[in-house]
Amino acid sequence: MEHDKAAELLQRYLDGQCDAEESALVERAYGKAIAPHPAYYDELTITDITSRAWSRTRARTAGRLYRYRWPVAAAALLALAALGWWVAGRTGKTSTYALLRDVAPGSAKATLVLDDGTPLDLGKTAKGLVAIQGDQAVSKAADGELAYAREGGAGSRGGYNAIYTPRGGAYNVVLPDGSKVWLNAASSLRFPVSLGATGQRVVQLTGEAYFEVNADARRPFIVETPAQQVRALGTQFNVCAYTDDPSETTTLLEGAVNVHSLGGGGDHPLRPGQQAAVEDGQVRIGPAVADAIAWQQGKMRFHDTPLPDLMRQVSRWYDIDVVYQGAIPQKRFSGGIRRDTHLSTLLKILELSSVRFSMREEAGRRMLVVQPDDGN
Template identity: 40%
Template sequence: MELKNQLLTKYLNNESSPDEVKELLSFFNTKDEAVLLKAIMERFELDKVEPLSRLNPDQDILDKVYLKITSRIESKTPVPLWPNFLKPLAAVAAGLFMIGFLFFYYSDHNKTERELARLEKEDIMPGSDKAYLTLANGKRIVLTDVANGKLASEAGIEISKTDGGQLIYTIKDNQEINGNQMNTIETPKGGQYQVILPDGSKVWLNAASKLTYPVSFAPPNNTRRVELDGEAYFEVTRDKARPFKVKTMQQEVEVLGTHFNINSYSKFAKTTLLEGSVKVSLTGSEQEPIVLRPGEQAFQKGTTLEVSAVNTDQVVAWKEGWFYFKSNTLSEVLAEAANWYDLEIIYEGKVPADRFTGKVNRSVTLSKFIKMLQLSDVQFSIEGRKMKISSN
């Protein structure tokens, strides 16, 4: 076991001789594979990473590592993830973790290791249930600071907080309900929260998001209308008499009762349907609304609204507690990290062209997130909440 660990460590530090690399390879496809796998799992804390393949994840990891090592024998410099002579093997490994998720090569590896070691001492924690509630009278409540239980009563509605990170609106018996008053719940970077609206509809808010909604959907509200800035997942209670509408800066989504996700972080919102049916229209456009089917996503391209089939598990992974990347660019990966870890990302020079595939638990600290991604050809430094990225 000690020998395998030493060879693996030397390889990761770019200190292996050609003979040592070949010796490391000799442990594949032998009885020593299990020992090597244990060393790899411990080195990369893979208990926090969920492989995309469920058939034989241990063998998947070994296969990917083997391919990466063999590719480096042909070159003394870092190589693309799937060089031309390995493309047939890449097809076999399609859908698995990219090896870049396990190994990285910095031109200044020691500097990066020092930065990681420094970060681990003063690590940045992952996000949690944090939000601010603004009542109709203007009062602002920090939901993380108040005790569980009843928070307020407005317009015949009782507002309460649970210990599970939920905000619940309940109609009080024999009370006159006023549907004109509005509330706003807002999550900061590094925050998330769930709201159960008066009609029973459930809304999960991702980090750096804001939802504005009436305290009650009673008359004169014949339409259940809310406004979203950021990202949220909706499970809407069916009510044929009162359609549910979500308005963002770019889109308006109309539903009767369904499950869907809206991401409006950028100037081009994306609406993804998981269950039921929704009608999506582009704000300020004369284009006819588009009706989505489950598994489809409506997105803006230029001045028109288009539809494509998507992996819904990837779209709503944030709600289930995962980062889920599938050939995502570095800037896309770090945009998600910035929202969850409350970071400001600063790029110095050209943005590296790396792409990443895989799943990482959102409960890990920033240092572990960085280790698990093993950002190839990328150097970083962190000062406070600023993360500077530069290519080699």
């Protein structure tokens, strides 16, 4: 099948095994078919991109290309389209780099800290009952999800628990009130074991989390971060509160939330499809973008994203340190790729926009060096 040939060609290109002609075809197909139209391709699924690209290529090239070059050109276009990535800006010659070893994507990793301070590595903890905290049984399901469920009897209140995800980790938890939380990499969530038993349901977040909150009009659900307080009753929303990002954002999918700036920016209600950004105490309300929740759906998506913003996400998910050599490339990226992609594949795609990467190790840490491609 043509799609299989496309995948094979792209993989050989990413592995550096294409000859000069095949490499040129891949890069030319990218530059002519995808890069000039990021907004158009953003509206299509990968399947649509593939079928439309194939149809256009067949119609445009029928009877005009050599027997060998026509299927390769079509395959190149299909390969890039099927990959689902596009870069807004000038394409350039693909530079070469060597990874000391390829870097795998993040996975389900987290530490649960019990009320008495005992840490439990959830990646190594067996499935089944993990702990008893107050009147809550804490269990790890077959799919790895952590869940709290009330046991019979009153029990004690149980104090506080906290979940920490490292860089290169993510985890899901069902809280004592039944609300579900997805924690992104380098994040933490602290909550009372008695959450939902009485009064307000208050949790503290650092990093990023996606919430599906159980409705309870008498007990509002409140997410506290360093810069804001998000108040909800029953809703779905995402909060991104990394300390190394210039702002904290709250993105509402369903229901209603109120964003309160702790820096004096006042209260701001959100409607579904809106996003609040808190920076220096001030709150800006705007339309939500799909990028905000892509991580929870197993994807990395960007829309006109500056390179440093993109690389902060790469650093967290692949657990690497990013340094810049020379001037920071003034590039913006739009597109998406699955979060289970190895780092080498992602970097190879980014290099199509005249940015070069190299890897080194210092004091046991992997360092990704970013620099402009001066050869273009």
